[in-house]
Amino acid sequence: MSTSKPPRELESPTEHALAGSTALVTGVSRRRGIGYAVACRLAEQGAHVFIQHFAPHDEQQPWGGDDLDAVRAGIRSVLVDDAKFGDLSADLSQPDAAARVMQAATELTGRVGILVANHARSGGDGSIFDLTADMLDAHWQVNARSTLLLTRAFAEQFGDAARRADAAPAADDPPVPVEAGELPAAIDEFATGRVIWLTSGRMRGRMPGEVAYAASKAVLAGLTPTVASELLTHGILLNTVDPGPVNTGYLDPEVADRPLSGMLEFLRTIPFGRYGDPTDPARLIGWLCTTDARWLVGQVLTSDGGFALSN
Numbered sequence: 203m204s205t206s207k208p209p210r211e212l213e214s215p216t217e218h219a220l221a222g223s224t225a226l227v228t229g230v231s232r233r234r235g236i237g238y239a240v241a242c243r244l245a246e247q248g249a250h251v252f253i254q255h256f257a258p259h260d261e262q263q264p265w266g267g268d269d270l271d272a273v274r275a276g277i278r279s280v281l282v283d284d285a286k287f288g289d290l291s292a293d294l295s296q297p298d299a300a301a302r303v304m305q306a307a308t309e310l311t312g313r314v315g316i317l318v319a320n321h322a323r324s325g326g327d328g329s330i331f332d333l334t335a336d337m338l339d340a341h342w343q344v345n346a347r348s349t350l351l352l353t354r355a356f357a358e359q360f361g362d363a364a365r366r367a368d369a370a371p372a373a374d375d376p377p378v379p380v381e382a383g384e385l386p387a388a389i390d391e392f393a394t395g396r397v398i399w400l401t402s403g404r405m406r407g408r409m410p411g412e413v414a415y416a417a418s419k420a421v422l423a424g425l426t427p428t429v430a431s432e433l434l435t436h437g438i439l440l441n442t443v444d445p446g447p448v449n450t451g452y453l454d455p456e457v458a459d460r461p462l463s464g465m466l467e468f469l470r471t472i473p474f475g476r477y478g479d480p481t482d483p484a485r486l487i488g489w490l491c492t493t494d495a496r497w498l499v500g501q502v503l504t505s506d507g508g509f510a511l512s513n
Contacts, residue, residue: 218282219492221248224314226307228294228352229321231255232268233276234451236400237320239480243488245280245287249316252288252307253277256321263325265451286310294321295343300351308359315363316491317356318398319349322419324452327412337414345418353397353429357436364393364437391496395438398487399426401502402444423502430500439499441490445483446506453477473508482507 225244230237230253237253245251253273260267270289278287288310292299307314323344326337365387402419423442430440447453453465469475483505489495490503504510 218248220244223316224250224311225316226252226314227318227320228254231257231260233273236445236448236480236483239484240318240487241277242280243484245277247488248282250286250311251277252310254290254292254303256291256293294348300348301355304355316396319352320400327414329411330413333413341414341418346421349399357433357438360395364389366390389437392493396491397438397440398490399442401442426502427500434499442502443483443487444504446478446509448478448480471512
């Protein structure tokens with residue numbers, strides 16, 4: 203009997219490492235997107251999966267929208283055992299959308315243990331000489347404000363679920379004063395919630411013509427240590443991922459939203475000779491949600507196959 207391993211592209215993630223967990227992944231409306239790859243990865247690892255999507259945004263982009271029924275079917279096809287799936291269309295530029303999305307996700311199983319804030323506004327941007335207040339506000343509302351509000355809603359519904367019962371004082375013990383920021387009981391590192399933000403490599407390099415987008419994404423990277431320190435006291439681990447240059451369709455010649463002259467020549471300078479695939483950051487995010495990553499918190503991680511080292 204052959205004991206050889208399957209091809210690397212067919213290897214499955216850590217078997218059912220997220221069984222029993224419920225994950226909310228935002229920005230899942232296209233099968234070419236990072237959000238779809240992440241949702242499928244978490245489903246393969248055993249999680250219940252709830253997704254947020256907003257197809258009207260994609261329909262305004264050069265690459266267009268996708269068949270949401272096919273998106274749903276694709277995720278359902280990789281769910282493990284009796285894992286549940288749910289979804290909601292929501293415009294995250296609206297002030298109350300984050301709370302509505304979290305409420306809907308919570309109703310799937312009773313509590314959300316993983317939040318992956320993958321959504322982003324594309325288009326409608328410009329250089330520093332094109333900027334308007336409306337342009338800046340539009341990107342801030344979706345890319346930064348809604349991510350922060352989703353994170354707050356996640357933390358509120360998560361509560362103190364990671365507090366260790368064996369570390370709590372006995373009922374007849376005298377109350378112990380707790381100073382601000384101190385823990386009334388230890389955190390169970392195997393029961394922590396996970397929040398993953400997605401930022402952009404624009405914070406480390408130039409991206410002419412996308413100033414509003416770059417500004418809104420840089421906010422998340424810059425805030426990661428501050429918010430992570432607050433969430434950690436509630437048993438929630440926040441890390442941020444820069445997925446690097448991933449072709450989600452915008453680098454396809456027929457629908458590219460930027461000049462592609464010299465692209466093939468440039469690819470020859472990249473160590474692996476290709477741009478990223480959505481499954482590349484999805485593997486990292488899937489791992490960050492497991493207990494193997496329980497000692498990693500407050501970090502901004504880059505998944506780019508050495509792209510930055512070639513520039």
